[in-house]
Amino acid sequence: MRQVLLLNATYEPLTTLPLRRAVCLVLREKAEIVHHDISGACLRSATAxxxxxxxxxxxxxxxxxxxxxxxxTRAALMRRDNFRCVYCGRRAETIDHVIPRSRGGKHLWENCVACCMPCNHRKADKLLEELGWQLPVTPAVPRGAHWRLIGLVHDGDPQWAPYVNEPAA
Known part of the structure; x- marks a missing residue:
């Protein structure tokens, strides 16, 4: 379904909404349209x-x-690691706990990384030292307001760019 960017009254990005919800907010005069769709498409009724x-x-x-x-969340973790396996660089499909949960590892940002299936199976419940592997980057908690809007810039409409301030990586 088509998504619409919702801004607060101060032009701060809040979230995305389905098109139907956005149109309802506009028709109820709770929101105003800042940018129209570039296709120029319209919704028509008998009176509007x-x-x-x-x-x-x-x-x-x-x-x-x-x-x-x-x-x-899975989406946020994949976004943080750029959808790449931290061990080999291939496309990530799963989440891996650096210190396995079976060995007391917690489900925290600092212990979770994006991983491909082959690396996840190879690692299993072993520690990195046991395999001779090293992490190229230490996992950390993402910071910044743009993390509330996961997926906006990555998958969003190009017209949203002036309103979504994502810092350069």
Whole structure:
């Protein structure tokens, strides 16, 4: 389904919404269209014509309590590691715990990495030292407000770029 970028009243990006929800917010006058879809497509009813939005802005400010720590999700972990296996560099398909959970490792950002299936099976529940492997980069918690918007820049509409400030890697 088509997604629309939702901005707060201060033009701060909040999230993405399905097109249907975005149009409902605009029709109820809770949001305004900031950018129309580049295709120029419209939704028509008996009494109204609405151009499809790409970016909408809420008319009233919504206070969002931000978490200090970014939640550990599969999508966020894959994004942090650029969808690449940290051990061999191939396309990552799974998550690996550097210190296996069977050996007391925790499910934390600092202990999880993206991994391909062959490396994950080869490593199994062994420690890196037992295999003679080393991590090229120490896993860390991602920082910054753009981590709330996982997938926006990677998969998003090019019209969203002025509103989503993702720092350079």
């Amino acid at each position: 014509v609405v151009e499809l939005p790409s970016v909408i802005r809420l008319l009233r400010y919504v206070r969002i309590p931000y978490r200090q720590r970014v939640p550990l």
